[in-house]
Amino acid sequence: MKEKLIRFMQGRYGIDKLNNHLLVFVIVLFILNMFINQPAILILGYILWFIVIYRMFSKQIYKRYNENTKYTQLIKPITQFFNLQNKRLHDRQHKYFRCPHCKQMVRLPKGKGKIIVTCPQCHERFEKRT
Numbered sequence: 544m545k546e547k548l549i550r551f552m553q554g555r556y557g558i559d560k561l562n563n564h565l566l567v568f569v570i571v572l573f574i575l576n577m578f579i580n581q582p583a584i585l586i587l588g589y590i591l592w593f594i595v596i597y598r599m600f601s602k603q604i605y606k607r608y609n610e611n612t613k614y615t616q617l618i619k620p621i622t623q624f625f626n627l628q629n630k631r632l633h634d635r636q637h638k639y640f641r642c643p644h645c646k647q648m649v650r651l652p653k654g655k656g657k658i659i660v661t662c663p664q665c666h667e668r669f670e671k672r673t
């Protein structure tokens with residue numbers, strides 16, 4: 544049985560970030576549908592679900608890979624934002640700033656008082672309190 548499944552999935556695309564996110568969205572839509580009974584939500588949920596299944600079993604791996612790359616590029620600012628918030632939350636030894644000139648993220652040790660910071664990217668100097 545397991546070998547049959549492996550043989551069936553050979554050369555097929557499988558799961559990626561886009562599929563995972565779509566699947567979560569589908570589940571959210573179905574849960575939402577339980578509270579507000581809107582046929583449109585249900586239809587959209589089924590369409591997206593169909594897309595997830597289609598992408599998973601697709602043999603056009605290159606196309607699916609490109610779709611996923613486009614999607615990850617699209618959500619990159621959101622991912623970066625949450626990664627930074629996560630870092631800030633768990634890193635109690637450092638403070639994070641953006642360079643006022645080039646917006647590069649700069650990490651500084653906490654508790655050093657007022658210091659002059661040189662941006663590692665554009666070498667702009669600015670004052671910060673840590």
Ligand SMILES: [Zn+2]
Binds near residue numbers: 665
């Ligand atoms: Zn800079």
